[in-house]
Amino acid sequence: MSRLKRIVEALLLLGIVILLFLTGQKWFETDRSGNIHELSGTVLSVDNSEIFQAGAGTVGNQTVLVIVNEGHWKGEQVTAVNHLNGQMDMDELYQPGDTILLAIQVKDQQITHAKAINTFRQNWELVLFILFAVALIAYSRIIGLKALFSFVASLGLLWCYYIPNLLNGADPLPLSLSVLVLLSMVIILTVAGATRHGIAAFLGTISGLAVTLILTLFFGDKLNLGGMTTPFSTTLLVQGNYGLNMQHIFYSAVLLGASGAAMDIAMDVSVSMNEIKLKRPDITMRELIQSGFNVGRMVIGTMATTLLLAYSGGYLTMLMVFVSQGTSFTRIVNMKLVAAEIFRILIGSIGLLMVAPVTALIAGVLLTAYVETSPPAKDYLETN
Structure with missing residues (x-):
């Protein structure tokens, strides 16, 4: 019965993904006059x-x-x-x-x-996407289908709701927070299900984003970053969008960029702790939380460098120009564009530092509570 349930669930998810994909052109249609x-x-x-x-x-x-x-x-x-x-x-x-x-x-x-x-x-972009989808499903199976669904659904939410509302003048920060909470819920709970480790990952992600927002507002003001460092900012204003709050749109971009890594770390920690609990049902809350802290430390140890390499890769040619011109380190770090990227990297990394321990604490409580009425093994088998 459990196997039949998983097959039906997989077919349903695949059908939804195909439906969303086939209607994708409607999402990205920009001219509705019929003349162009x-x-x-x-x-x-x-x-x-x-x-x-x-x-x-x-x-x-x-x-x-x-x-x-x-x-x-x-x-x-x-x-x-x-x-x-x-x-x-x-x-x-x-x-x-x-x-x-x-x-x-x-x-x-x-x-x-x-x-x-x-x-x-x-x-060719379609071929590349199909290759990604096939590889994802071949390795992750039902989880891969869920991930594919969350990928397509997230793209639709950003393109059809988030960006149009930003262009219509909605306050960027409240809008971004609401969208990121919804995205985190869709992505994490779609992949992990409404399980205790899924809920722990969701709550850990939200806590990390809250810290990121506070740091973004404080240090963004101290660094005097106005928001015009992001690509196409000038083009957006030239097109007549003078009423947009470009500084808060820049802050929203920082939050959006950090949210993916936050979800990744929260899921790593909570799933690892769930696996430990499955293998050792008698483990105490204190021991489980300590294991979560250990996993979090290892993940964070590489994630901060990952962010640095990711952003450096995006601005490799700019760094080459600096080196070729012999630009001093002091001048480089004080440039507005460079300061904005340093801001992104460090704010995102500090937010990630908060995600791991908070997720470990929440997962430790949830995974060791009410074992009598909801055994971890049953929870795992029913949702994976």
Whole structure:
């Protein structure tokens, strides 16, 4: 009966994941007027006569002849413009045979204007996602399906609720806290179930985020970080979003970045303690909490360095510029952009330091309480 229950649960979760995936295009649809369509196309020929080199970049308009690959206009040839602004991180110069994304403007079902947007990468991104999903399910089985569900659901929550509300002027910090609490609940309780170690991981995560928020508000003010260090902040304001509180949006980004590692550590500690309890049902609360502390210390020992390497990897080229120019250490650490990243790393790490012991305390109490009415082994078998 238990095996049948797990099979039904797995099929239900898989069905939900597939449904969410198939409706994913609706989540990311940006134009609802019906006049603008985004379609893939193959470049047939290019005209580079109106572009010229500007240093390492390219400036001007590239004209491309493209055949549409999908939709109502499949097979039609259109002339599209590729605007080049000299920004090497954004611009793309196309060649015949390239598959690109087109934005076409339509009137009376006829294409009136076309613009080249980007290289069409969606199909290979889909292959990569499928590879990730297969590897996850092959190794983790039912837990992998639950993790996949929480992954897709979290993406939908962020894209369909969190970001639109930020753009509509909602107070970033209360909104972020509510979303992170909901995300933590969805992710942890989906994977671990409504078990005692799952609840301990959830409560430990929330406690770590509370500490992170307090530290973020205090040290963010002391370091005078205004929030314009995050990518595309200037673009967001130029587009007319002048009423946004960019400082609190930056603080929210710090919380969001720390939440994933907090959930990871909380789950590591609580699951390890649950396994110990299963193997030694007679273990005392004090011994179990001490074991949780030991696990937490080992996890924290590598997690802080993990955060440093993750952020350093994102800004590797910036660090290379500093070294090549012989920039002094004092000047580097006082730069606004660098200070913001140091702020992210250290605030996140301190928050993680709180997650491990708090989770160990909560898990120790929950896992050793009411053993008579809810044996740990039964709890484990029914939820995994």
